Amino acid sequence: MNHPVLPSYISAENVGPWHIYLQQVEQVAPLLDKSLHPWVETLRRPKRSLIVDLPIRLDNGEVAHFEGYRVHHNTSRGPGKGGVRFHQDVTLSEVMALAGWMTIKNAVVNVPFGGAKGGVRIDPRQHSCAELERLTRRYTSEISSMIGPDRDIPAPDMNTNAQTMAWMMDTYSMGEGRTVTGVVTGKPVSLGGSLGRQDATGRGVFVAAREAARRLNIPIEGARVAVQGFGNVGEASARIFAQHGAKVVAVQDASCTLYDPAGLDLAALKRHVAEHRSLLGAPCGEPIENADFWAVPCEFLVPAALESQINRYNAERIVAKLIVEGANGPTTPEAELILAGRGISIVPDVLANAGGVTVSYFEWVQDFSSFFWSEDEINQRLDRIMSDAFNAIWQLAEDRRLTLRAAAFVIGCSRVLEARATRGLYP
Numbered sequence: 071m072n073h074p075v076l077p078s079y080i081s082a083e084n085v086g087p088w089h090i091y092l093q094q095v096e097q098v099a100p101l102l103d104k105s106l107h108p109w110v111e112t113l114r115r116p117k118r119s120l121i122v123d124l125p126i127r128l129d130n131g132e133v134a135h136f137e138g139y140r141v142h143h144n145t146s147r148g149p150g151k152g153g154v155r156f157h158q159d160v161t162l163s164e165v166m167a168l169a170g171w172m173t174i175k176n177a178v179v180n181v182p183f184g185g186a187k188g189g190v191r192i193d194p195r196q197h198s199c200a201e202l203e204r205l206t207r208r209y210t211s212e213i214s215s216m217i218g219p220d221r222d223i224p225a226p227d228m229n230t231n232a233q234t235m236a237w238m239m240d241t242y243s244m245g246e247g248r249t250v251t252g253v254v255t256g257k258p259v260s261l262g263g264s265l266g267r268q269d270a271t272g273r274g275v276f277v278a279a280r281e282a283a284r285r286l287n288i289p290i291e292g293a294r295v296a297v298q299g300f301g302n303v304g305e306a307s308a309r310i311f312a313q314h315g316a317k318v319v320a321v322q323d324a325s326c327t328l329y330d331p332a333g334l335d336l337a338a339l340k341r342h343v344a345e346h347r348s349l350l351g352a353p354c355g356e357p358i359e360n361a362d363f364w365a366v367p368c369e370f371l372v373p374a375a376l377e378s379q380i381n382r383y384n385a386e387r388i389v390a391k392l393i394v395e396g397a398n399g400p401t402t403p404e405a406e407l408i409l410a411g412r413g414i415s416i417v418p419d420v421l422a423n424a425g426g427v428t429v430s431y432f433e434w435v436q437d438f439s440s441f442f443w444s445e446d447e448i449n450q451r452l453d454r455i456m457s458d459a460f461n462a463i464w465q466l467a468e469d470r471r472l473t474l475r476a477a478a479f480v481i482g483c484s485r486v487l488e489a490r491a492t493r494g495l496y497p
């Protein structure tokens with residue numbers, strides 16, 4: 071098979087989301103306590119990055135090579151933590167940005183982790199389950215010097231799931247000669263995974279939206295919601311919004327956009343996606359132009375797909391009152407300025423989608439103590455952590471007249487840099 075995936079350095083002129091992450095850091099650097107200024111440079115560079123070659127045997131007997139990455143952005147507050155993404159367009163610069171956002175996110179919800187991320191440049195739709203298993207195992211083996219339950223703990227991200235984590239856990243455990251459940255999170259519950267992890271990011275998106283809506287006087291009951299992405303984050307966010315009385319009027323994935331002002335049948339969409347791997351041809355909603363998704367009349371807009379989806383080309387068309395970032399980096403800084411000028415608030419990714427890593431933290435703690443909690447207990451603790459983090463950010467934003475993103479970055483960066491400054495330099 072001749073696979074069309076190009077190595078990332080072919081598109082070297084495309085600096086990608088890393089540039090956006092750096093702009094976000096630059097924006098808040100002057101707002102940090104003076105004592106932390108000498109350490110800001112720490113945030114501008116990943117601690118270590120690994121590029122690996124992943125040769126795998128395809129089902130037809132041929133060998134194909136894929137490029138993989140693992141980046142530790144920062145480990146000042148604890149081991150690296152962050153997902154692994156399979157996508158044909160993943161680049162090192164994207165993984166660096168995602169790792170940087172993990173550093174900030176983990177500090178915002180105050181879980182004792184640094185920031186890390188991984189990715190493999192592959193289109194998983196073009197490959198069988200057996201090929202993806204071989205790829206995942208080879209990737210795990212190639213990055214094994216970087217990961218470990220007290221070193222760096224991967225988790226699912228775009229196009230990876232509990233099964234991927236089971237393969238990673240098994241491969242790492244084989245190398246160690248013992249079962250090490252705590253090396254990854256987002257595992258199946260039968261292998262030391264946590265109840266509630268599957269829906270955790272979507273649940274956190276809802277909690278963040280609920281807290282913001284309460285302060286902005288937007289009722290959830292009857293509110294209209296538009297969701298971009300119908301994967302783990304988009305589907306769960308949509309379902310939990312609907313459980314609380316909202317109407318999901320539009321969904322979009324890479325294949326199409328579906329609209330129904332009366333509210334879409336989310337269970338039917340979920341069944342369709344489970345069978346066909348996309349929304350195309352789903353039995354409900356009217357297909358509309360992809361570009362028109364952004365102009366759909368709604369109160370809540372939840373981007374839960376890729377980076378830079380809300381940009382200068384569509385920001386003017388958005389009519390939502392509140393954007394809740396289920397994805398990492400979905401809004402460009404240019405779009406953010408346009409939206410701010412139009413009075414549209416954004417609950418930033420480093421807060422809005424932190425529910426996933428928060429329950430990953432619970433999973434890691436449960437694996438260490440071999441004592442497992444009930445789903446109710448997990449959901450309650452998640453709700454508390456998300457609401458407290460939201461509250462602190464809202465307060466700071468009010469007190470210092472900042473956007474929610476700037477306030478979240480001030481809190482996150484301050485925690486990371488305080489740890490950095492207190493640890494001091496080695497040697």
Ligand code: GLU
Pocket residue numbers: 151152153154223224225226227228255256398423424426427428430
């Ligand atoms: N991939 C998720 C994120 O972007 C979860 C990471 C984790 O649980 O470590 O936050």
